[in-house]
Amino acid sequence: MTDTVGPIPGGPEPGKASVARMYDAMLGGRHHFAVDREAVAAFTAIDPQVRTLARANRDFLGRAVRFLAGQGVRQFIDLGSGIPTQGNVHEVAQAVSPGARVVYVDHDPAAVAQSAALLAGNPDADIVDADIRRPADVLGSPQVGKLIDFEQPVAVLMITILHFVPAEDDPAGLVAAYRDALPAGSWLALSHATDQDRPDTAAAVGRLYRSRATSPVTPRSYDEIRALFTGFDLTDPGLVHVPLWRPDAGEGLPEKPEEYWVYAGVGRKEV
Numbered sequence: 001m002t003d004t005v006g007p008i009p010g011g012p013e014p015g016k017a018s019v020a021r022m023y024d025a026m027l028g029g030r031h032h033f034a035v036d037r038e039a040v041a042a043f044t045a046i047d048p049q050v051r052t053l054a055r056a057n058r059d060f061l062g063r064a065v066r067f068l069a070g071q072g073v074r075q076f077i078d079l080g081s082g083i084p085t086q087g088n089v090h091e092v093a094q095a096v097s098p099g100a101r102v103v104y105v106d107h108d109p110a111a112v113a114q115s116a117a118l119l120a121g122n123p124d125a126d127i128v129d130a131d132i133r134r135p136a137d138v139l140g141s142p143q144v145g146k147l148i149d150f151e152q153p154v155a156v157l158m159i160t161i162l163h164f165v166p167a168e169d170d171p172a173g174l175v176a177a178y179r180d181a182l183p184a185g186s187w188l189a190l191s192h193a194t195d196q197d198r199p200d201t202a203a204a205v206g207r208l209y210r211s212r213a214t215s216p217v218t219p220r221s222y223d224e225i226r227a228l229f230t231g232f233d234l235t236d237p238g239l240v241h242v243p244l245w246r247p248d249a250g251e252g253l254p255e256k257p258e259e260y261w262v263y264a265g266v267g268r269k270e271v
Contacts, residue, residue, distance in 0.1 A: 017213045019164060020108035024083040026054035031083050031110055039212045046204045053260055056243045057191055060264045061159050062087045063246050064189040067266065068155045069096035073187060075154045076102045077144065079132040079178075080161030083111045084118045089157065090125040099124060101147040105138050107131045132161065133169055135177040155187040160262065162228065163193040164215045172228055179231050184271040188232050191242055191264040195219035198261045225263050232267030239265035 017039035021032040025040045028051075043050050065076070074097055078089045081104035093100035102125040104115050115127035126143040138144065148154060156178050165171040179188065195202035202219040209217040226239050237245065241257040242264040254260065 018108055018110070019213060019215045020082045020106065020111045022213065023054060023160075024085065024110075026051050027058060027085050029083060029085050031114055035212075039208070042208055042212065043205065046208065047201055049259065053242075053262065056260055057160055057262055057264075058085070058087065060191055060242050060245055061089070061157070061189075062092050063248065064157070064264075064266050065089055065092040065155075066096055067246060068187055068189065069093050069100060071187075073153055073155045074100045075148050075152060076100065076157060077138075077148065077154060077178075078102065078104045078157040078159070079138070080158065080164070081106050081111065081115065081127075082108070083114050088118070090119070090122065094124065101125065103128060103141075103143050103147050105130055105132055133165060133174060135174065135181070139178075139181050150181065150183055152183065153185040153187065154182050155189060156182065158188065158190045158192075160191050160193065162190065163217050163219055166216060166218050172230070175228050176231070179269060182269055184269055186269045187266060188229065188269070189264075189266045190225075190228060191262050192225045192228070193217060193219040193262050194222060194225060195261075196221045197258040202261060219261070222263060226265075229265060229267045232269055234265050234267045239263050 017036045021036040022040055025032040025036050076089050076093055090102040093102060104127045106112055106115065106127070107130060112127055112129045119125045119127060124147065126147060128138060128141045128143045130137045130141060132138060162171045165174060193202065206217050206219065209215065222239065240263065241260045242262040243254055243260050244257050245264045247253060
């Protein structure tokens with residue numbers, strides 16, 4: 001553990017980079033190993049703005065949660081939540097609506113351990129150690145049973161997680177399983193890497209994750225990502241490049257949004 005930037009409970013020195021720890025490194029966090037930083041450095045050699053892209057995605061999460069809380073949502077399930085950093089879902093949601101309830105879900109030991117430490121003493125937020133590809137395990141967990149009332153609208157967050165679900169694990173079917181458990185009026189917020197705008201970059205990143213990380217990445221086309229919202233009505237502005245989703249007032253927009261090769265959208269479950 002001496003090679004860490006900050007303490008990482010939950011496991012020995014890893015042989016490969018993890019998705020959660022790489023994202024932490026991209027965001028300037030402290031909970032990662034040299035192997036994660038080296039993978040991020042290789043990622044940066046492919047796309048020099050990778051940290052900017054990671055921050056844009058994180059900013060989308062904050063804007064989406066504020067939007068959903070403003071729509072009256074008081075319950076959130078954050079799938080593949082990762083290692084806590086600034087602007088976590090419970091912090092954003094509870095700032096808008098005190099008492100909003102949040103269940104985080106992750107299977108990375110560092111993410112689970114850091115989340116448990118952060119949430120200790122917060123009765124309205126908890127972490128589930130589960131694989132998001134097993135919806136029955138997630139939805140049947142004691143944490144979800146305690147905090148989530150499925151008689152009321154729920155927001156499910158899938159922020160840059162589904163591109164780590166390969167085709168053979170049926171990402172559309174996975175989204176449908178969570179959707180079908182939600183009452184009408186619930187929401188899905190999703191962001192997903194695309195190979196449509198920068199196919200060479202996406203292919204190179206795919207090779208990097210296959211060789212150096214514990215989870216391969218599968219970028220998808222606009223149409224494939226749009227299809228994940230089946231059963232949800234997309235709210236304005238629809239499915240767009242991540243910095244274009246309801247930017248805050250006064251926030252500068254990129255001249256070439258297609259360079260941000262992640263699409264983002266928020267949809268409401270059809271009544």
